[in-house]
Amino acid sequence: MTMLTYGHRGFSGCYPENTMISFKKTIEEACADGIELDIHLTKDDELVVIHDEKVDRTTDGTGFVKDKTLAELKMLDASYKFPQYKGDEAKIPTFEEYCQYISTTDAVTNIEIKTNLVYYRDIEEKALKMVRKYNLQDKVIFSSFNHSSIHFMKDLDRDIPCGLLYPDWGMVNAGYYAHKLGVEFYHPDIKTLTKEAVDECIMNGISLNVWTVNDMESLKKCVEWGITGVITNYPDMVKDYLSAKGLN
Ligand code: G3P
Numbered sequence: 001m002t003m004l005t006y007g008h009r010g011f012s013g014c015y016p017e018n019t020m021i022s023f024k025k026t027i028e029e030a031c032a033d034g035i036e037l038d039i040h041l042t043k044d045d046e047l048v049v050i051h052d053e054k055v056d057r058t059t060d061g062t063g064f065v066k067d068k069t070l071a072e073l074k075m076l077d078a079s080y081k082f083p084q085y086k087g088d089e090a091k092i093p094t095f096e097e098y099c100q101y102i103s104t105t106d107a108v109t110n111i112e113i114k115t116n117l118v119y120y121r122d123i124e125e126k127a128l129k130m131v132r133k134y135n136l137q138d139k140v141i142f143s144s145f146n147h148s149s150i151h152f153m154k155d156l157d158r159d160i161p162c163g164l165l166y167p168d169w170g171m172v173n174a175g176y177y178a179h180k181l182g183v184e185f186y187h188p189d190i191k192t193l194t195k196e197a198v199d200e201c202i203m204n205g206i207s208l209n210v211w212t213v214n215d216m217e218s219l220k221k222c223v224e225w226g227i228t229g230v231i232t233n234y235p236d237m238v239k240d241y242l243s244a245k246g247l248n
């Protein structure tokens with residue numbers, strides 16, 4: 001049995017989250033199998049990679065992404081907790097910059113459509129168009145806490161892999177629900193995930209990618225339960241453990 005390792009917002013335990021340096025280090029330093037990232041739309045309709053709806057926490061700016069142009073966002077420093085990496089690779093990346101880079105690798109990308117608090121009209125169509133432009137259809141999984149974004153994505157392309165994200169309370173019939181919708185993955189929070197929920201998914205043919213697996217106890221549990229992939233801030237630690245166990 002093997003398990004896939006995804007860098008959560010890139011290699012965010014050691015590099016500024018959701019930046020090109022974080023993404024490149026996930027692949028080139030931690031040798032992870034994939035990357036998880038978050039997308040939003042700017043005022044001038046450009047797809048950008050950032051976690052929050054506002055720039056305040058992770059940059060030196062203030063305000064909503066939706067109220068700023070790409071040029072305005074590009075002026076900001078997103079080195080956040082790791083100022084030693086300040087520079088061009090620690091700015092807010094466009095989704096296109098990311099796709100261009102990742103298309104040169106074999107990595108899988110979990111694209112979280114961040115439509116929880118702000119709904120960006122047509123973000124699903126724009127993201128799919130970009131994925132197709134770089135021929136990444138077989139190397140992506142779209143996910144969202146806002147399941148309407150997943151419905152819209154599946155309406156655009158039945159074959160594009162998608163995952164249903166759940167916060168810590170999870171869902172009792174997640175596997176059955178995903179199966180009925182034609183969705184391939186369930187993305188639960190490790191904090192409250194149970195063996196019963198995992199088994200219910202597996203029974204329904206649904207694979208699990210679990211977040212955010214940052215400690216050994218959680219990682220061992222995921223291995224024991226037959227989880228498909230883990231999303232972690234420390235892809236180096238997860239890869240080292242899985243390699244030692246012959247699980248990747
Ligand atoms: O996609 C898994 C995880 O990233 C969801 O939570 O808040 O880190 O985007 P969050």
Ligand code: CA
Nearest residue numbers: 036037038112
């Ligand atoms: Ca995310």
